[in-house]
Amino acid sequence: DGGITQSPKYLFRKEGQNVTLSCEQNLNHDAMYWYRQDPGQGLRLIYYSQIVNDFQKGDIAEGYSVSREKKESFPLTVTSAQKNPTAFYLCASTYSSGRARPRGTQYFGPGTRLTVL
Amino acid sequence: SQQGEEDPQALSIQEGENATMNCSYKTSINNLQWYRQNSGRGLVHLILIRSNEREKHSGRLRVTLDTSKKSSSLLITASRAADTASYFCATDASLTFGKGTMLLVSP
Numbered sequence: 001d002g003g004i005t006q007s008p009k010y011l012f013r014k015e016g017q018n019v020t021l022s023c024e025q026n027l028n029h030d031a032m033y034w035y036r037q038d039p040g041q042g043l044r045l046i047y048y049s050q051i052v053n054d055f056q057k058g059d060i061a062e063g064y065s066v067s068r069e070k071k072e073s074f075p076l077t078v079t080s081a082q083k084n085p086t087a088f089y090l091c092a093s094t095y096s097s098g099r100a101r102p103r104g105t106q107y108f109g110p111g112t113r114l115t116v117l
Numbered sequence: 118s119q120q121g122e123e124d125p126q127a128l129s130i131q132e133g134e135n136a137t138m139n140c141s142y143k144t145s146i147n148n149l150q151w152y153r154q155n156s157g158r159g160l161v162h163l164i165l166i167r168s169n170e171r172e173k174h175s176g177r178l179r180v181t182l183d184t185s186k187k188s189s190s191l192l193i194t195a196s197r198a199a200d201t202a203s204y205f206c207a208t209d210a211s212l213t214f215g216k217g218t219m220l221l222v223s224p
Contacts, residue, residue, distance in 0.1 A: 006159075033212065042205070043160075043214040058212065090159055104209065105150060108159035 003027070006091050006109035013078075013085070013116050021076045021112045023091035031096035032074035033106065036060060037088045046089075049074055050096055078114065086116045121149075121206040123218045131223055136193040138218040140206030149182060151191050152205045154217070160205060163191075196222045 004025040013019045023032065031050050035043040045058030049068040063082025068074055074093075078085045092106040124139045142149070148167045152160040166173045166182045166189065173180045179192040193200055203217040 035214070040216070042216040045212050048212060088157070092160075104148075105162045105165055106152075106160070106207070107162070108152075110159050111157070113157070 004091060004093050004107050004109040006089075006112050008112060009110065011112055011114045013114065015116055016080045018077055018079050019114065021078065021089055021091075021114070023074045023076065023109060024072055025074075025093045025107070025109075026072060027093055027095075027107060028071070029093035029095050029107070030071070031094045032068070033092040033094075034058075034064075034066065034074070034076045035090045035092065037090060037111075043090060046076065085114055088113050121208055121211070121213075122215045123204065123206055125218060126216065127219045127221070129221045129223065130196060132196060132198055134196055134222075136196050136200070136220055136222070138191050138204055138220070140189040140191070140215075142187050142189075142206075142208050142210070144208075144210045146184070146208040146210045149180075149189050149206060149208045151178075151180060151189075152207065152214075154203045154205065156202075160214075163204075193220075196220075198222050198224050 007022045033048040034046040037043050044060050046064050047066040049055035052071050055066050055068050065077045089112045091109040094104050094106045122141050148165050150165045151163045153163050154160045164175045164180050166180050177194045182189045201222050203219045205214045205217040
């Protein structure tokens with residue numbers, strides 16, 4: 001089955017700890033994205049990557065870091081510098097034909113709900 | 118910067134009624150997409166309409182696009198309780214999403 005997976009589904013973290021959220025896709029998509037969603041809110045872009053070994057900051061990158069060492073994987077680390085990390089995190093991917101106008105149809109993972117205790 | 122803005126923020130209807138939600142955007146686009154999100158889940162792509170199309174159908178979904186007004190609408194006909202979800206629009210000109218329209222369909 002082709003798709004995009006995120007793990008874990010629920011994650012609890014103590015304040016001051018870094019935590020890494022996993023995102024894997026087997027759709028052979030070039031571009032991958034991380035979004036944050038707070039209750040009753042839209043999706044805010046954290047980071048995105050158009051190609052392996054390259055990524056760009058989104059609107060709310062502070063306190064987060066990413067890597068893109070493999071086409072299939074785009075892990076997100078929520079660092080202790082992120083002041084309010086409790087949220088629902090969504091990963092997405094899309095086929096990208098180039099850097100200009102990169103977004104085609106996005107395929108989303110099921111999300112990871114992070115709670116900081 | 119935010120591109121798609123959905124309206125209304127919330128919509129409550131009875132089963133069998135039609136639901137219409139709207140989307141406005143700011144810059145020129147090549148395509149516009151509608152997505153659905155059930156509570157606590159990821160977004161699911163519903164339909165994509167290209168800038169040279171004015172209307173598109175998919176099952177009970179009908180999407181229109183007016184590029185002169187920079188707006189789109191999503192119509193769900195004969196709604197069902199299972200249509201209860203949040204609906205988002207997005208364009209190829211931006212990587213952001215608005216707050217969506219929360220649709221509640223009561224039996």
